[in-house]
Amino acid sequence: xxxxxxxxxxxxxxxDFRYMGKRCREQTTLKPTVASRKKLERTLVQIxxxxxxxxxxxxxxxxxxxxxxxxxxxxxxxxxxxxxxYQQNQxxxxxxxxxxxxxxxxxKVAWRRSHIVNIESIVAKHYLPYFGKxxxxxxxxxxxxKFRTVLAKVPGRNGKESxxxxxxxxxxxxxxxxxxxxxxxxxxxxxxxxxxxxxxxxTDAFPFTIEEVNLILDTVRPDYRDYFxxxxxxxxxxxxxxxxxxxxxxxxxxxxxxxETIVAGEEDITKTExxxxxxxxSTPVYNALMRQKKHSEHFEKFVFCNRYGDAIKHxxxxxxxxxxxxxxxxxxxxxxxxxxxTAATLWLASGESPExxxxxxxxxxxxxxxxxxxxxxxxxxxxxxxxxxxxxxSKLGVKYA
Numbered sequence: 272x273x274x275x276x277x278x279x280x281x282x283x284x285x286x287d288f289r290y291m292g293k294r295c296r297e298q299t300t301l302k303p304t305v306a307s308r309k310k311l312e313r314t315l316v317q318i319x320x321x322x323x324x325x326x327x328x329x330x331x332x333x334x335x336x337x338x339x340x341x342x343x344x345x346x347x348x349x350x351x352x353x354x355x356x357y358q359q360n361q362x363x364x365x366x367x368x369x370x371x372x373x374x375x376x377x378x379k380v381a382w383r384r385s386h387i388v389n390i391e392s393i394v395a396k397h398y399l400p401y402f403g404k405x406x407x408x409x410x411x412x413x414x415x416x417k418f419r420t421v422l423a424k425v426p427g428r429n430g431k432e433s434x435x436x437x438x439x440x441x442x443x444x445x446x447x448x449x450x451x452x453x454x455x456x457x458x459x460x461x462x463x464x465x466x467x468x469x470x471x472x473x474t475d476a477f478p479f480t481i482e483e484v485n486l487i488l489d490t491v492r493p494d495y496r497d498y499f500x501x502x503x504x505x506x507x508x509x510x511x512x513x514x515x516x517x518x519x520x521x522x523x524x525x526x527x528x529x530x531e532t533i534v535a536g537e538e539d540i541t542k543t544e545x546x547x548x549x550x551x552x553s554t555p556v557y558n559a560l561m562r563q564k565k566h567s568e569h570f571e572k573f574v575f576c577n578r579y580g581d582a583i584k585h586x587x588x589x590x591x592x593x594x595x596x597x598x599x600x601x602x603x604x605x606x607x608x609x610x611x612x613t614a615a616t617l618w619l620a621s622g623e624s625p626e627x628x629x630x631x632x633x634x635x636x637x638x639x640x641x642x643x644x645x646x647x648x649x650x651x652x653x654x655x656x657x658x659x660x661x662x663x664x665s666k667l668g669v670k671y672a
Contacts, residue, residue: 273286273287273288273289273315273318273319274287274288274373274376274377275287275308275311275312275315275376276372276373276376277303277376278298281298282302282303283298283299283300283301283302283303284299284301284302284303284307284308284311285297285298285299286299286311286314286315286318287373288315288318288319288322289363290322290327290329290342291342291345292363293363294363294365294369295329295338297333297336297338299311314332318332328346329342329343329346330342330343364406364407364408364457364459365406365407366403366404366405366406366407367398367399367402367403367404367405367406367407367410368399368402368403368404370407370449370453371394371398371399371449374449374452374453375387375390375391375394378390383534383539383540384534384537384539385534385535385537385539388535390445393442393445397418397422397442398446401418401421402414402418407450407453407457408453408454408457408459410450410462411462412462412463412464412465412466414462415443415446415462415463415466416466418443419439419443419466419469422434422439422442422443423439435471436469436470436471437471437472439469440468440469440471443466443468444468446463447463447466450462450463451463476609476612476615476616476643476644476647477603477605477609477612478609478612478613478615478616478617478644478647479503479602479605479609479610479613481617483602484503484613486600486602487499487503487596487597487600487602488500488503490596490599490600491592491596492592495588495592497559497560497562497563498512498563498575498588499610500555500556500559501556501559501560502607502610502611502614503610503613503614503617504553504555504556504614504617505527505550505552505556505614505631506550506610506611506614506615506618506631506632507527507529507550507611508532508542508546508608508611508633509585509607509608510532510533510534510539510542510585511529511532511541511546512574512575513533513573513575513582513583513584513585514531514532514533514538514539514573514582515527515573515574515575516531516572516573516574517564517567517568517571517572517573517574519531520560520574521549522557522560522561525551525552525557526549526550526551526552527549527550527552527556527560528548528549528550529541529546529547529548529549529550529633530547532546533582536582536584538582541633542633543633543635545633545634545635546633547633548630548631548633550631551631560574563575567580585607588607589606589607593607611632612643612644614631614632615628615632615640615643615644616644616647618631619640619644619645619647620647625637625640625641628640
């Protein structure tokens with residue numbers, strides 16, 4: 272599959288295509304701009320059309336290329352259509368390093384920037400040292416299982432002896448798509464078969480009670496009080512509140528429009544399509560935003576920002592404000608993400624419609640809502656049998672009661 276890629280060393284574009292069963296890469300001096308890409312896309316269309324028609328001549332397109340000389344003799348021998356088709360069908364299967372680089376370039380148009388960074392990191396740190404020089408069609412299921420075993424011996428974060436099963440699964444998962452695409456392109460059976468995820472402990476929601484919320488808001492630094500109040504009562508994700516801009520705060524209609532987020536310090540689109548939503552402002556949230564307006568509106572961008580108007584860094588907030596506060600209050604250590612779980616359980620406990628809550632949270636439907644949170648509000652979701660008791664007592668005949 273032909274593609275246009277960027278050479279990192281020079282930040283220039285190059286063409287990557289196959290001809291006569293060989294992989295061809297031709298460097299250009301063009302920078303990776305939209306106009307340059309469109310120009311090279313037209314060139315690729317022409318090249319591929321000529322290859323299919325059997326009229327392509329390498330030196331006509333790349334007269335100064337070293338590869339052109341290598342193809343001169345082959346092209347002279349393949350004037351006969353049958354011979355030309357035979358040569359063209361002789362596919363040279365690339366090594367993993369070559370394939371995965373081109374594969375990532377083809378996927379980038381559909382990926383968020385944060386996902387691109389994550390995949391490139393996994394490839395460089397884990398895939399290339401193990402699979403890099405192996406031909407993609409030589410890699411077996413057993414090779415993948417051995418690779419997973421190697422991952423299990425890699426030291427984990429915070430002094431842990433090894434990577435957690437959850438992390439190992441996240442590292443392994445992209446290989447499924449990579450090998451499926453490689454197998455489809457080079458006509459071999461994918462080795463990624465019958466490989467089940469490692470069992471990993473389920474992470475339960477651990478929301479705060481309303482009493483704990485009050486305790487936190489009464490004690491937290493005043494300059495962060497409204498920040499955490501809004502987190503507790505809107506259910507926004509960390510990237511959503513840290514990336515919230517004033518242009519998305521609609522005081523007239525009392526809604527917060529979730530349209531962007533911040534991931535790894537970069538502004539990005541939302542996590543999923545359902546994450547694009549309007550969150551209703553309760554009165555405490557409305558008042559908190561009105562107070563915050565006095566502090567940051569003059570920067571004209573982020574609702575919560577540093578003294579220079581830039582978005583706050585969640586690691587600083589977590590390590591310098593959040594965890595020390597929980598320790599001071601002798602509350603069990605929990606990630607700031609639990610403020611999102613807290614909002615969900617408070618909405619459920621107050622009797623709000625599950626469909627409305629799911630929309631506020633950015634869930635596609637209510638299934639996750641009941642699966643994750645219902646046990647925190649048994650009376651609302653009728654998990655204690657009280658509803659049927661009341662029905663039977665009021666409606667069932669006396670002789671059956």
